[in-house]
Amino acid sequence: MTTLPEPAPRPAADAANTGLVRSVLRSPRGAIVVAFLVVLILACALAPLIAPYDPLAQHLSAVRSGPSGRYWLGTDSLGRDLLSRLLHGGRSSLLGVLEAVVTLLIVAVPTGLLAGYLGGTFDRIAMRVAEVVMSVPVIIILLAVLSIFEHSMTSAMIAFGVLGSSGLMRVIRGSALAAREELYVTAAELMGLSRLQVVVRHVLPRCRGAIIIQASLFAAVTLGVQTGLTFLSLGPPPPAATWGGMVADAASVFNQDAWMLVPPGVTIALTVLAFGLLGDVVRDVSAEKYAAAPAARRKRRSGTPDTAGRPEPATDMLLSVRDLSVATDGGRPLRLLDAVGFDIAAGETVGLVGESGSGKTMTARAVIGLLPGNCRITSGQVVFDGSPVQDLDQRAFRKLRGRRIAMISQEPMAALDPSFRIGSLVAEVVRAVDGIKGKAVHARVIELLRMVEIPDPEAVARRFPHQISGGMAQRVAIAMAIAGRPELLIADEPTTALDVTVQAEILDLLRSLQQQNNMAILLVTHDWGVVADVCTKVVVMYAGQVVETAPTGEVFDRPAHPYTRALLLSSPENTHVGERIQAIPGSVPTPQRWPAGCRFASRCDLAQPGCTEGAIPVKDISEGRLSRCLRVDTLLGGEARR
Numbered sequence: 001m002t003t004l005p006e007p008a009p010r011p012a013a014d015a016a017n018t019g020l021v022r023s024v025l026r027s028p029r030g031a032i033v034v035a036f037l038v039v040l041i042l043a044c045a046l047a048p049l050i051a052p053y054d055p056l057a058q059h060l061s062a063v064r065s066g067p068s069g070r071y072w073l074g075t076d077s078l079g080r081d082l083l084s085r086l087l088h089g090g091r092s093s094l095l096g097v098l099e100a101v102v103t104l105l106i107v108a109v110p111t112g113l114l115a116g117y118l119g120g121t122f123d124r125i126a127m128r129v130a131e132v133v134m135s136v137p138v139i140i141i142l143l144a145v146l147s148i149f150e151h152s153m154t155s156a157m158i159a160f161g162v163l164g165s166s167g168l169m170r171v172i173r174g175s176a177l178a179a180r181e182e183l184y185v186t187a188a189e190l191m192g193l194s195r196l197q198v199v200v201r202h203v204l205p206r207c208r209g210a211i212i213i214q215a216s217l218f219a220a221v222t223l224g225v226q227t228g229l230t231f232l233s234l235g236p237p238p239p240a241a242t243w244g245g246m247v248a249d250a251a252s253v254f255n256q257d258a259w260m261l262v263p264p265g266v267t268i269a270l271t272v273l274a275f276g277l278l279g280d281v282v283r284d285v286s287a288e289k290y291a292a293a294p295a296a297r298r299k300r301r302s303g304t305p306d307t308a309g310r311p312e313p314a315t316d317m318l319l320s321v322r323d324l325s326v327a328t329d330g331g332r333p334l335r336l337l338d339a340v341g342f343d344i345a346a347g348e349t350v351g352l353v354g355e356s357g358s359g360k361t362m363t364a365r366a367v368i369g370l371l372p373g374n375c376r377i378t379s380g381q382v383v384f385d386g387s388p389v390q391d392l393d394q395r396a397f398r399k400l401r402g403r404r405i406a407m408i409s410q411e412p413m414a415a416l417d418p419s420f421r422i423g424s425l426v427a428e429v430v431r432a433v434d435g436i437k438g439k440a441v442h443a444r445v446i447e448l449l450r451m452v453e454i455p456d457p458e459a460v461a462r463r464f465p466h467q468i469s470g471g472m473a474q475r476v477a478i479a480m481a482i483a484g485r486p487e488l489l490i491a492d493e494p495t496t497a498l499d500v501t502v503q504a505e506i507l508d509l510l511r512s513l514q515q516q517n518n519m520a521i522l523l524v525t526h527d528w529g530v531v532a533d534v535c536t537k538v539v540v541m542y543a544g545q546v547v548e549t550a551p552t553g554e555v556f557d558r559p560a561h562p563y564t565r566a567l568l569l570s571s572p573e574n575t576h577v578g579e580r581i582q583a584i585p586g587s588v589p590t591p592q593r594w595p596a597g598c599r600f601a602s603r604c605d606l607a608q609p610g611c612t613e614g615a616i617p618v619k620d621i622s623e624g625r626l627s628r629c630l631r632v633d634t635l636l637g638g639e640a641r642r
């Protein structure tokens with residue numbers, strides 16, 4: 001194995017991994033806002049210690065005195081010290097804001113995360129409830145609460161937090177929906193992490209920026225509402241010091257003494273501004289961070305694998321897929337996989353081949369129990385090590401996934417969460433699949449990185465995903481996949497995103513891991529070179545069906561389906577320099593347009609009228625060879641025109 005080149009550091013992406021708090025503090029606006037809020041909160045919290053006077057004490061000899069050495073901000077109409085009242089009033093105001101924001105977060109964060117991540121019924125119910133809550137007139141509810149719990153600002157603020165939560169819930173749901181599409185979230189699921197672990201570790205951090213922004217804007221609005229309520233004497237009754245009450249006192253004597261309005265007015269305005277600005281700063285910093293992070297999104301795929309033939313699963317096989325059909329949910333289900341079937345023996349490498357859209361990925365995902373949310377298995381069986389697994393619920397499947405069956409994808413970089421160091425990502429999987437803790441985890445992480453032949457694993461473990469090369473990222477993804485010592489590894493085009501030299505290294509690595517661990521591999525690929533290199537058997541898929549199954553050697557010599565033959569002829573490996581690639585005319589029909597009869601007929605030069613008249617049965621040609629073609633005898637007899 002050749003040594004991997006040292007990856008060039010990519011400084012532009014460093015920001016992506018800097019802590020959000022540190023990034024906020026580094027921005028001048030952020031530093032000023034945070035400093036202001038910290039000083040204000042501390043001053044109000046320490047009011048009993050630092051306020052110069054009792055906020056209720058009346059100094060009748062100094063009524064409306066204006067700022068002076070004795071009363072820094074002056075006094076009100078009863079001679080009470082404005083600074084002391086401001087500090088004490090701030091305690092109840094800021095406490096009220098805290099109560100509302102905490103309520104908001106308690107209600108909105110879990111609901112939004114679960115609605116976005118789980119989708120389905122929970123999402124629909126949560127969204128309907130949110131719509132109802134949003135349509136409720138807030139001020140009426142607050143007045144009702146205050147009339148029931150007289151002068152209880154805490155009750156009003158909790159009610160306000162609940163009423164405000166639907167907005168934040170929808171924002172978080174949107175972020176969670178987007179995060180759910182990230183490859184690294186899928187990868188975490190594939191590695192066997194529980195849903196809670198995936199949500200807390202990979203989805204929640206993606207929503208963190210949105211949560212902070214919305215919470216700080218909500219704090220600004222809450223302060224305004226609360227001041228309004230205390231202004232109307234609906235909060236703590238006089239003579240208690242409140243910011244709204246101070247504004248009300250000042251307003252009543254505004255014509256005689258305008259100054260009294262300045263201390264509470266400026267404090268309220270600055271505090272509202274600070275909360276609002278904090279949200280802005282967090283938004284800007286988050287935008288920079290995510291602009292720097294890898295933007296790869298998981299592409300939605302419509303897959304259709306197949307294999308038909310023997311109705312009974314082979315009991316001596318590690319994996320036996322039989323008549324597996326997958327369709328979309330909903331009123332008009334759309335069939336995406338049609339009676340797919342194939343077997344994989346322990347330690348065997350099977351290539352799943354076909355053009356884009358033929359259903360390879362869907363098959364792979366059905367095997368590992370992670371179909372897209374809108375798809376489900378409608379019939380057939382997936383038998384793993386003798387037990388049917390197609391009906392297992394997610395909890396039961398998680399015991400298999402990452403442990404006995406693992407998967408790696410074609411975009412390793414996108415499968416690694418950019419916010420965590422490599423060591424931490426691998427450790428997370430090790431903890432989940434091995435149940436070990438402490439120093440043993442680090443030792444296993446290094447062992448795994450060594451197994452995938454990463455030079456200087458200690459150093460690589462400390463790097464972030466953007467600081468390693470694509471080839472090294474794929475090695476890390478393989479290390480995570482083999483952490484649970486799987487018996488079956490599904491590799492979905494593991495080398496597509498890599499350059500040729502690195503492709504060869506990764507294939508070598510897969511081959512050597514397979515030999516060391518007797519691990520079976522289902523290799524999804526477009527590349528006949530890869531098939532020839534590592535696969536013992538080939539399953540060819542077209543438009544949601546398996547059209548041919550054959551030992552690798554035989555498929556190259558004598559393809560038993562016109563589609564396989566056309567695929568081979570269109571492969572660059574079969575084209576000589578200066579020769580045109582023999583592209584297959586037309587394209588794979590989408591599941592909406594699958595024709596009756598042979599789905600390849602419109603592109604096939606051997607097609608005859610009988611080919612389009614009805615479903616084509618799978619023919620057993622010889623030991624290990626199946627073909628879904630009526631003209632297979634002609635094809636194998638060499639009468640084909642090309």
Ligand SMILES: Nc1ncnc2c1ncn2[C@@H]1O[C@H](COP(=O)(O)OP(=O)(O)OP(=O)(O)O)[C@@H](O)[C@H]1O
Pocket residue numbers: 300301302303304305328336354355356357358359360361362363372373374375590591
């Ligand atoms: N969630 C989905 N809902 C509806 N159709 C889907 C969904 N995912 C995939 N499909 C459809 O299923 C078919 C097979 O898709 P699949 O991704 O399995 O193909 P593939 O052979 O793996 O292609 P590629 O090599 O491009 O990944 C496509 O027609 C695709 O549009």
